[in-house]
Amino acid sequence: MRKAFPTIAACDFGSSKVAILICEITPSGLEVAGFGQARSRGVRKGVVVNLDSTVEALQEAIHEAQSLSQVDIDFLVCGVTGTHIQCLQSNGMIPVREREIRQLDVQKVLETASTVSLPLDREVIQVIPQEYIVDGQDGIHQPVGMYGRRLEARVQIVTGAVTTLQNIRRCLQKADLDSDAFISHPLASARAVVGPQEREAGVCxxxxxxxxxxxxxxxxxxxxxxxxxxxxxxxxxxxxxxxxxxxxxxxxxxxxxxxxxxxxxxxxxxxxxxxxxxxxxxxxxxxxxxxxxxxxxxxxxxxxxxxxxxxxxxxxxxxxxxxxxxxxxxxxxxxxxxxxxxxxxxGRPERLGGLSEMISTPVYSSLVGLIQLGFEQSEDLKYMASVYQKKGVKKFQAQVFRWMKDFF
Ligand SMILES: Nc1ncnc2c1ncn2[C@@H]1O[C@H](COP(=O)(O)OP(=O)(O)OP(=O)(O)O)[C@@H](O)[C@H]1O
Ligand SMILES: [Mg+2]
The missing domain is CATH 3.30.420.40 (ATPase, nucleotide binding domain)
Known part of the structure; x- marks a missing residue:
């Protein structure tokens, strides 16, 4: 396999198709390196209903994507959806010691906001910051560098059913893959098809x-x-x-x-x-x-x-x-x-670099958004790693540091 840049891949376990997209992280952005797809026979509404068929489809898709790209996958984001995915709002507050808010304070307040007690059958997938409140002043999206005594965060915590996620992990393992992060499909589709102005105004x-x-x-x-x-x-x-x-x-x-x-x-x-x-x-x-x-x-x-x-x-x-x-x-x-x-x-997905022609249809909005979010949310995933100490997330953190070392 050739190796020029670090790579990130996304996997969409759809009910009609299992699709894999591999991108290289080049200095000019994400470049599509490979794409593979197989008919999905074992997934229904985001839930694995037939393990062997899903593994087969996964193997077919990954084989196709890798024969095109000739690269190994450094980091894999896997999309999840279904009625088991839920979203809950939470808040956290910390005193700011140095008066000037640092990245570490933001990290701490997010940890506090994400410390919620969940039933044993639920697992945290993503923690999404909504807004920060500094000394009562709300609507702040980037508090680092501001002065304040009290930092509050409002977050949305996306959770999924443990067994459903375990079955997806099992399929990936059987296909010699390992998911570094799960991302909810609706968020991925939205990332690919709507911009900040539409989100600001209000969009579904x-x-x-x-x-x-x-x-x-x-x-x-x-x-x-x-x-x-x-x-x-x-x-x-x-x-x-x-x-x-x-x-x-x-x-x-x-x-x-x-x-x-x-x-x-x-x-x-x-x-x-x-x-x-x-x-x-x-x-x-x-x-x-x-x-x-x-x-x-x-x-x-x-x-x-x-x-x-x-x-x-x-x-x-x-x-x-x-x-x-x-x-x-x-x-x-x-x-x-x-x-x-x-x-x-x-909504059609934004075009990426490289061979992105074949994926610029609404069928692949979610797949493209998974890659984009996976790449952009590395900071969030690092916070999650320290809070939940999950093996996969830790691995991603280590990977991000490796990439940084390779690059600089
Ligand atoms: N040109 C078209 N006209 C009508 N329907 C279409 C067309 N192209 C694709 N479809 C339908 O889109 C569906 C597949 O869409 P998509 O690939 O987004 O689903 P999926 O991600 O596999 O499933 P899910 O998200 O439900 O798990 C199929 O039902 C297919 O019949
Ligand atoms: Mg889908």
Whole structure:
């Protein structure tokens, strides 16, 4: 394997695909070095339901990515999602000894804020600083260098189910990989598709995948909450298979080729294959829309209900950003406009350097965001390491120091 720069890789355990992206950390930024993907057969809604199939898919994806990149992976970020992911808010306060706030004080206050008692079956995945408060003055994002006697921090702690995370670790181990950090998928998708201005104004990112729809809301520039709903593109495919009496594979193809949630030309006909070798037949394309539309509305209304529960359905000036594979369904934006009555747009991941053409579609928003967050959050992970003393996080800390030594 060649070795020019340190490398970071991201793994997306989706319900339809297991994808791996490898980037080199070059002086000009992240450069895509390799990418591999395999059909996912063992993951449902973020949970491993078949260990062997997941390991097989993982091995296939990593083999493809490494044969393209010819590099080893120094640091691996793994995305996690599902209804087991929860977010809780916490606060911490420390007195400032030297009057001038130092990085060490910030580290300490984050440790204090993240010291919460969790049930034994839950594990901390990420600690995300929301804001700092210096002597009662709130809304501070970077307190280092400021004067004050009392430093407070507000954080969001993202937790996951221990057993679900252990099963993901097990799959990685069996594929000779080791996750250095877990990052929640909704946060990763948001990193890839929305910028600081939209977060400041208030925005909801909705990643519609195959079996789940991940949503995350940002207000005043910080994470407000995140959630995963167990519904996605697979439900659309199932509806088509039942409605058109075809196999799931054919229904999936029909969805990609002719799927549309806006009524098409009334005379347009399409040819489809029937079940068990039945002859091909012509159907009215409008039938496909009639089947897909109610389910798409249902998915978007579930998202809207969650926003309404938290009272933010009308206070998101930057509106809704739709991403994930199912956001490619034709007409989705129009339906979304009518459901939310908010600005809606499609979110594509920011382009990275190198071979990034192949991943610049909403299908890979989460994968790209994982790499970006994994790279940027190294400081946060170091704090977490000292608080939770997790083997993987410690390893990352050591790795970051090694990279720094190599570079300077
Ligand atoms: N052009 C398209 N039109 C309609 N649907 C599409 C299109 N392209 C992909 N999809 C759908 O997107 C879904 C896959 O999206 P994605 O890759 O984001 O899911 P995933 O990450 O594997 O799943 P999950 O996030 O639910 O675990 C599939 O249901 C697929 O049918
Ligand atoms: Mg996904």
């Amino acid at each position: 990112v909705v990643d519609i995948g195959a079996a789940s729809t991940d949503m995350v809301v940002f207000q005043d520039g910080v994470l407000s909450w995140l959630q995963s709903i167990s519904i996605g593109g697979m439900h659309l495919t199932n509806d088509l298979a039942v409605g058109l009496k075809t196999s799931l594979n054919d229904a999936e193809e029909i969805k990609h080729r002719y799927g549309c949630v806006l009524q098409p030309d009334p005379y347009e006909k399409v040819e489809i294959v029937g079940l068990a070798g039945a002859e091909t037949r012509q159907i009215d394309r409008r039938l496909i829309t009639t089947i897909l539309q109610p389910r798409v509305e249902e998915i978007l209304q579930l998202v809207r209900n969650e926003l309404a529960k938290r009272g933010v359905d009308e206070s998101l000036p930057s509106g809704i950003v739709l991403t994930g594979g199912s956001s490619l369904l034709k007409g989705l934006l129009d339906v979304s406009h009518s459901v939310f009555s908010l600005p809606c747009r499609l």
